[in-house]
Amino acid sequence: MRTKKEGNQTVVFENSPHIIATNAIAGSKESEGPLGGQFDETVSDDLWGEASWEKAESKFMQQTVLSALKKSNLHPADIDYIFAGDLLNQCASTNYGIRVFSIPFIGLYGACSTMGLSMKMAAMAIDGGFADSCVAVTSSHFCSAERQFRFPLEYGGQRPPSAQWTVTGSACVILDKDRGDLKVECATTGKIVDRGITDANNMGAAMAPAAIDCLCAHFADTGRKPSDYDAIFTGDLGKIGKSIVVDQMGENGYDMSENYTDCGVLIFDESQDVHSGASGCACSGLVLCSHIIPKLQSGEFKKVLFVPTGALMSTTAVQQGESIPSIAHAISIMS
Amino acid sequence: MRTKKEGNQTVVFENSPHIIATNAIAGSKESEGPLGGQFDETVSDDLWGEASWEKAESKFMQQTVLSALKKSNLHPADIDYIFAGDLLNQCASTNYGIRVFSIPFIGLYGACSTMGLSMKMAAMAIDGGFADSCVAVTSSHFCSAERQFRFPLEYGGQRPPSAQWTVTGSACVILDKDRGDLKVECATTGKIVDRGITDANNMGAAMAPAAIDCLCAHFADTGRKPSDYDAIFTGDLGKIGKSIVVDQMGENGYDMSENYTDCGVLIFDESQDVHSGASGCACSGLVLCSHIIPKLQSGEFKKVLFVPTGALMSTTAVQQGESIPSIAHAISIMS
Numbered sequence A, B: 001m002r003t004k005k006e007g008n009q010t011v012v013f014e015n016s017p018h019i020i021a022t023n024a025i026a027g028s029k030e031s032e033g034p035l036g037g038q039f040d041e042t043v044s045d046d047l048w049g050e051a052s053w054e055k056a057e058s059k060f061m062q063q064t065v066l067s068a069l070k071k072s073n074l075h076p077a078d079i080d081y082i083f084a085g086d087l088l089n090q091c092a093s094t095n096y097g098i099r100v101f102s103i104p105f106i107g108l109y110g111a112c113s114t115m116g117l118s119m120k121m122a123a124m125a126i127d128g129g130f131a132d133s134c135v136a137v138t139s140s141h142f143c144s145a146e147r148q149f150r151f152p153l154e155y156g157g158q159r160p161p162s163a164q165w166t167v168t169g170s171a172c173v174i175l176d177k178d179r180g181d182l183k184v185e186c187a188t189t190g191k192i193v194d195r196g197i198t199d200a201n202n203m204g205a206a207m208a209p210a211a212i213d214c215l216c217a218h219f220a221d222t223g224r225k226p227s228d229y230d231a232i233f234t235g236d237l238g239k240i241g242k243s244i245v246v247d248q249m250g251e252n253g254y255d256m257s258e259n260y261t262d263c264g265v266l267i268f269d270e271s272q273d274v275h276s277g278a279s280g281c282a283c284s285g286l287v288l289c290s291h292i293i294p295k296l297q298s299g300e301f302k303k304v305l306f307v308p309t310g311a312l313m314s315t316t317a318v319q320q321g322e323s324i325p326s327i328a329h330a331i332s333i334m335s
Helices: A053-071 A089-101 A111-127 A142-149 A203-222 A238-251 A281-298 A315-319 B053-072 B089-101 B111-127 B142-149 B203-222 B238-251 B281-298 B315-319
Strands: A010-012 A018-026 A081-086 A105-107 A133-140 A169-176 A182-188 A231-235 A260-262 A303-311 A326-328 A330-334 B010-012 B018-026 B081-086 B105-107 B133-140 B164-166 B169-176 B182-188 B231-235 B260-262 B277-279 B303-311 B326-328 B330-334
Touching (some): A018 A053, A053 A089, A053 A133, A053 A142, A081 A089, A089 A105, A089 A133, A089 B089, A089 B315, A105 B111, A111 A281, A111 A303, A111 A326, A111 B105, A111 B111, A133 A142, A169 A281, A182 A203, A203 A231, A203 A238, A203 A303, A203 A330, A231 A238, A231 A281, A238 A260, B018 B053, B018 B281, B053 B089, B053 B133, B053 B169, B081 B089, B089 B105, B089 B133, B111 B133, B111 B169, B111 B182, B111 B281, B111 B326, B111 B330, B133 B281, B182 B203, B182 B281, B203 B231, B203 B238, B203 B303, B203 B330, B231 B238, B238 B260, B238 B277, B281 B303, B281 B330
Parallel strands (some): A081 A105, A081 A133, A231 A260, B231 B260, B231 B303
Antiparallel strands (some): A018 A169, A182 A330, A303 A326, A303 A330, B018 B169, B018 B182, B133 B169, B182 B330, B303 B326, B303 B330
16 A cells, blocks of 8 residues: 555545546536537526426436446446535435436535546545546536525526626546546645635635635645646636636745636626626536546647635525635646 | 455455544433443533534534544644535535634535445545545534424424434544554445435435345345344434334345344434434444444454445425435444
């Protein structure tokens, strides 16, 4: 048992697990954005023929996993573990979406950091010798998230400029011990960071400190600097959170002005009236599968740092006067 | 990288991670039950001086981790990962309870199976070469769970005979690469099982099929039989779920009548008016730390199979007519 630890929060995989297939299915508003043409599938009816938004979100996840399995020529019985989670209470869209597959299941809660958390845990399972093939998947849905975390949609509340728009969709990555061109090379696990933000409509400000903490840990642990990557993506900080990251990373001695952007600013454009940008578990997931990974496959990128962020927000806790704890997880993906 | 897989759902650890310390803190009703004298600490005020039940539950978790760290002579900075989750929406008692520790955090959602899920993931992290020391912790609280999943306490609704009583408390296990007398020898990861139960007051019937599925997988994968263990504990099925397990495992050719019981029948006695028994993440956690592990340490048990069960119940989904998916995770612990 040779230790794979590097520094305090990072592990470098001994036999980097491979990415064998990805799939991304997005909703209608997402299909009209800048990445609209790059999703594997888009669905014009956000209910997708289901009786509720929650059931629709489960269908997004189920169909995304099915399509990813098909692309990888794997069946559910070939998968050792499915690592999954979402934003709904009790991760309901996950539990109902994947129950049909009968795959050993590791339930995760990382809010919007789940794409990174699930891929990291899948990579650890494979590199640790516990699995050959794993599914990492997450989902979010504007309508189910809005009514759970904020207001009934029918209320039509005005959204402040700092608000972000929860992405409707699901993204899935299948990792494999041997097959696949891209590799998950290392991962930095975040700590819970809480800088006292209490505004459920300012997730970027709540999550940016967690992204900064994770990025600084990653660079300190590995001795790397931002320019060692072709591109760095946080997600889903939006415009406000992204500018906080650039400013404060600069103060910490890391120049993020050249090759850094945030998944939350890529999905929608200004005309779509989403204010500070996109959020939700599917935000970084869709950008990963439809934008980042294709550029790694085409050779435009050789090495990318992917840092999804999650606001661990509980409406009960916020109503009790609590601030919003956040987390980020970084994974390095290379061709 | 030698595979540690055994059968379809089981891994056998190459260098079994050790249990270095445990801690269990229980509430007032639990302190009056059969295990009352065995908890490390009991708290007579279920609010524990806090302003809400949710804040009290976070305090249970925080204090439990602090005491376990103290017993193990470890500081938060010595811990590579904390694996944790609970029943509250967004795992709020976890996020607020552990944010002070600044330990790299893997958020889990396994409902009442979380004690097993977190220990298994911690063991995989250590045996995989990613960590030296990990914390696995969970909590539940009767009052916070009741108002989230069922009715306001003030409503005073009548509980049917199949109902179980959510345990108030928190349990923590610290795993270490080298130190500690007991070992986590192998683990079987459960699949989501849903047999159509829709009654939120009959968790035992909802979860028993998941326990049976996981137990059968464990025995099939390892070639073992129930009598290979000194004792087998499911949790938290209660009286109804336990009788289903004994019956249906018998039909599957496994005699569970000799050395099997359920954590949900051990915490309260008949006079405490809890109907079918105890439930909640802390149920199996408290029994593990206060009953099972001491008997392993004393030599009364040499090898135990611990199989916490979780009902992945969402009130939103149940209100939409859905049934209750469930899961169980098995780990083998030996001296």
